[in-house]
Amino acid sequence: MDEKYFAKKVEAKWQKKWAESGAFAVTDDTSRPKFYQLEMLPYPSGNLHMGHVRNYSVGDALAWFKRLKGFNVLHPIGWDSFGQPAEDAAVKRGVNPRDWTEDNIVAMRGQLKRLGLSYDWTREIAAHRPEYYKWDQWFFLKMFERGLAYKKKTQVNWCENDQATLSNEQASGGLCWRCGNPVTKKELEQWFLKTTAYADQLLDDLKIIESGWPVHVIKRQRDWIGRSEGALLDFKIVGSDQSVRIFTTRIDTIYGASSIVLAPEHPIVLANRRKFAPEVVEKIDHIIVEKAKPVEHDAEIEKDGVDTGLRATNPFSGEDLPVWVGNYVMMDYGTGAVMSVPAHDERDFEFAKRFGLPVRQVISEPHMVHEHNSVHALALEAPLTEYGVLVHSDVWSGKASEDAKREMTAFAQKQGFGEAATTYRLRDWGISRQRFWGSPIPIVYCDGCGTVPVPIDKLPVELPENAPITGTGESPLAKVEEFVQTTCPQCSAPASRETDTMDTFVDSSWYFFRYLDPKNSEEAFGPEKAAYWTPVDQYIGGDDHAVMHLIYARFWTKVMRDLGLVAFGEPFDRLLTQGMVVGETFYDDSTGKRKYFPPNQVEVERDAKGRIISAKGVDGSDLKFAIERMSKSKGNGVDPDEMVDIYGADASRMFVLFAAPVDNELVWQEAGIEGAVRFLQRVWRLVYKWREVLVPILSQERKDPATSIAGSAAAKKLLQKTHQTIKRVDEALTTLQFNTPIAALMEFTNAIYESQLEPASSNDAEKAAMSEAISCLVRMLTPFAPHTAEELYSFITGSDSGMIADGARFPEFNSDLAAADEIEIAVQVNGKLRSRVFAAPSASNEEIERLALADMKISENIAGKHILKVIVVPGRLVNVVVRG
Incomplete structure (x- = not known):
């Protein structure tokens, strides 16, 4: 064993051994x-x-x-x-x-x-290898057989910059998920997978996994699937045979509708475009352009719209309502049309306030029914979005929202202008991509047979070696004649292959x-x-x-x-x-454009906790600073290879695990990785110092450590800390904490050093306790610094074959040894903390009460008073209740 820790030497050695032995290759083993x-x-x-x-x-x-x-x-x-x-x-x-x-x-x-x-x-x-994407194609064909894969002409999300189609998820917020540019609509023949066939299962089955998934991820999945129970209603366009079908979850508010608002791409808008005034057409086009522009994530967009001049009849009240186009209505959500009820919906309220549309309250809090039933709420400061009791709603006035929803839906269905419905935000998954570098869709088009699946025994349909890739226009595969031209699997006539490839999410x-x-x-x-x-x-x-x-x-x-x-x-x-890794950035934006400076060109003043107070360039100019996602262009990127070269793989890995809780952002600071190196060096020196003691003890038959500490307070204290640390690290890793177990190992290493035990002067009990402590420390270190742990373990066990081959196990804690000698108990008088006492963990309530009452501070606080009762919360506190 080298006296000093050489990370590169140790890591190269064990990476070679792992590779040669196939240490991490596993086989099925049902035992x-x-x-x-x-x-x-x-x-x-x-x-x-x-x-x-x-x-x-x-x-x-x-x-x-x-x-x-x-x-x-x-x-x-x-x-x-x-x-x-x-x-x-x-x-x-x-x-x-x-x-x-x-x-x-x-x-x-x-x-x-x-x-x-x-x-x-x-x-x-x-x-990208045929032996893999063959099975992409196999699954596609199986879905095609079941009607889960289909092709239709549709408006798709189109990224002009990437010249590619996008799924709804990839175009969320109107921006391309990859390049961030605006997404537009384009008519194309596209292949889809019918994810909507599983919408209910995708939503309902979240209950199966919610205990093991982050709450925010479960919520985002629920929101994206977006199941809504409600009603579909037809509003007839006045003077025509057209109707606008809307979906609402709040049919109980229909008497408060003051307009119908359509998405600018709605069929009713397209069908009547020629009838609209020029300024209306211009405004609709403006809304379309503005909706396509990129916006900051979660930014509030000001409501905008235009009255088309059309009118639609409310099927319940018979009132003719104005038909508007609004920028907050999406064609791909619901039916692309909403009934605007300003008094009971936040978006509708904002829209109505801006354009002076009526605000009619038709739902009241139960205790306010009398007041609201006599006066229209034309001056609401905010919409009332909760359920309540209906007012100003004809025969349904006075009914609770839940009851009215059922009755009004049944009435609409009986009258033939509506029906109960469930809608989803989720849409079928468009998988067609006009790209070369993707899995070919295994479909052939024949003039006689139509759309024909490639036989399964002819898979994979392989990509050609080359294609003219320009980054624009149709799929490059369409330009490779030998790929496109084929024969029909059914009739052997000349046919052509599908030239779209599958979305990489397949x-x-x-x-x-x-x-x-x-x-x-x-x-x-x-x-x-x-x-x-x-x-x-x-x-x-x-x-x-x-x-x-x-x-x-x-x-x-x-x-x-x-x-x-x-x-x-x-x-x-x-x-x-896991959270993102972010870094400090330094920049000057005095010219209106950010100029970034790498850290080695910046003088930084920090506070005691390492936070930046000020930053200056090498010329003394003041720089701004921020914490941002790592990027080479921002000067805050870190090359992992460089970190491994300088500090070693174990220290690099340990730092990213220790620097922050795993689900939080990690702010990269090189001083932290240097700290990880120093810790590993301390562990190495510890093993080297005790090397002559460890090997003979640990190579012997292991004994119960509890039997080897008699008569040695130092040995007992060290073993107690050892088993307390095992318990902490085991519990932390079981609950997916990674920074806290490393902190526990650092604390444990400090405790070993602070024991002041020396190899030459220690008795047998102390040597045994130290050997136990170091062996456990090394094994617990393995998940965080495996190369270092392997090297140290191979030395202290006298075996060079390593942990995996030797069947090493994570140490098990001894609950008796891990138990604290004393526990601290707070003592209150009439609920106010007055003192603290210490007791054995096994102390009875009576013993704890005696200790509390005998405490000098408590005696002073209760002197001359009558004790009404003493409340003992085992292991935590005592409350002495007194009077007088």
């Missing part, structure tokens, strides 16, 4: 409990960033912990390797997307291995099943393997995928269940969303 640990697979862009390092360090720590707890751990990795950036590279660099992708995989695989992540590399997959919707059986050429995976390994026990990734990826993966799993491939419908038992 052992399994644990499937999964992090979201990366896109092979060519470089890892610190967000990757954090994500994968968290997952690796948990994988190590579960191995040490005796689980058969599956911890795989692969590549989400289809996608637009490869085509961008083809345009910008003149390279083949396939070559660019493979080169990036080589580079990033090397980075992951340098971090020493414990992946089973024998299961590595890549979405690849990531089921990849975690392919890890189970990656070499299988006959099936996507063996069902018996799925029965053992899945569902995934722990999934880790950013919450930016809370809607798209996770909804699609849940949908796909339910389809696989219905195909008989798995016995469950939810793919991930537990989900952890």
Whole structure:
């Protein structure tokens, strides 16, 4: 064992040993409990960033912990390797997307291995390889057979910048999810997957996983699926045979409707466009343009609109209402039309206030019914959105909202102008992409036979080696004649292939099943393997995928269940969303445009807690500063390779785990990683100092530590701290805390040093206690710094084969040794804290009461007073109630 800690030497040694021994390759073993640990697979862009390092360090720590707890751990990795950036590279660099992708995989695989992540590399997959996307196509054909895959001409979300279609999720907020540019609408023939067929299941089954998923992710999924129970109602357009169908969840407010508001793309608007005044048409076009402009996330958009001049009849009151176009009504949500009830809806209230539309109160709080039933509320300061009692609503006045909703819906259905309905915000998933670098859609078009699926035994439909990629216009595949021209599988006549490729979210919707059986050429995976390994026990990734990826993966799993491939419908038992890694940025915006300065060109003044007080450039100029997501362009990016070169993989990983709770943002500060290095050096020196004592003791048959501490207070104290730390670290990792167990190990290391025990002067009990402490420390260190732990463990056990081969286990705490000698108990007099006493954890209530009453401060406080009662809360407090 070297006297000094050389991170590079140790890490290179153990990475080589792990690779040569296949340390992390696992097989199905039904005799052992399994644990499937999964992090979201990366896109092979060519470089890892610190967000990757954090994500994968968290997952690796948990994988190590579960191995040490005796689980058969599956911890795989692969590549989400289809996608637009490869085509961008083809345009910008003149390279083949396939070559660019493979080169990036080589580079990033090397980075992951340098971090020493414990992946089973024998299961590595890549979405762009035919042996993988063959099964994308197989699943597509199975969905086609079941009517879950279909093609229709529709208005799609279109990104002009990327020249690509987008799903609703990818165009959320009117912006392209990838490039951030405005999304417009375009008529195209597109393939869809019928996610709406599973809308109820996707919503209802959230109750199965909500205990293991973050609350905010569950909420976003519920909101996105957006199930609403209500009624569909027809408002007849005056003077025509047209009707506007609206969906409302609040039919009880219909007598308060003051207008109908349509989306600018609504069919009624398009059908009557020629009848509108020129200024109305101009305003509608303006609204369309403004809606397409990018806006800040969650920014409030001022309500805007125009009266079209059309009128629609309220089917309940018979009143003719003005028909407006409004910028807050979306064509792809509900029916693209709303009845505006300003008194009882916040958006409608804002709209009415701006344009002077009537505000009619038709719902009242029960205790205000008399007042509201006699006076219209024309001057409400805010809408009343809660349920209540109907007023000014004809025969329904005086009825509770819930009762009125049922009766009014039944009345509308009986009269033929409405019906009960359930609507969803969720829309079918448009998977067609006008791209080369994606999985080809296995469909052939024949003049005689129509749309024909490629036979399953002819899969995969492979991408050609090359295609003319320009980044604009139709799919590059359409320009590859030898790909397009084929024969019909049914009649053998000349036919043409589909030239759209699949959305890359198809690849990531089921990849975690392919890890189970990656070499299988006959099936996507063996069902018996799925029965053992899945569902995934722990999934880790950013919450930016809370809607798209996770909804699609849940949908796909339910389809696989219905195909008989798995016995469950939810793919991930537990989900952890780690926070972003952010960094300090320094900039000057005095010219109106930000100019960023790298940290080495900035003089920073900080307070005692390390927070920035001021920043100056090298020329003395004042700079502004902020904490922002890491980016090379902002000068706050950190290269993981550079950190590993300077500090080592273990210190880099330990820092990202220790610096902040895993679900919080992590502010990168290099001083923190230096602290991790110093801690590892302290542990190393500790083992080196005790090296001659540890090996002979730990190589002997292990004894119960409780039998080896008789007569030694130092040994007892050290063992007590050891087992208290085991308990803390075990509980923290079990509950997915990663910073607190590292803090506990640092505290434990300090306690070992503070024991002031020395190898030469310690007795046998103290040596045994120290050996126990160091052995436990090293094993508990493994999830956070595995290379260092492996090296130290191999030395102290006298074995160079490592933890995995030796079957090392996470230490088990002894509850008797972990128990505190004394506990602190607060003592109150009449509910006010007056003192504290100390008692044994096993002390009875009577003993605790005697200690409290005998305390000098308490005696002074109750002197001359009558004790009414003494309340003892075991282990926590005593309250002495007195009078006089």
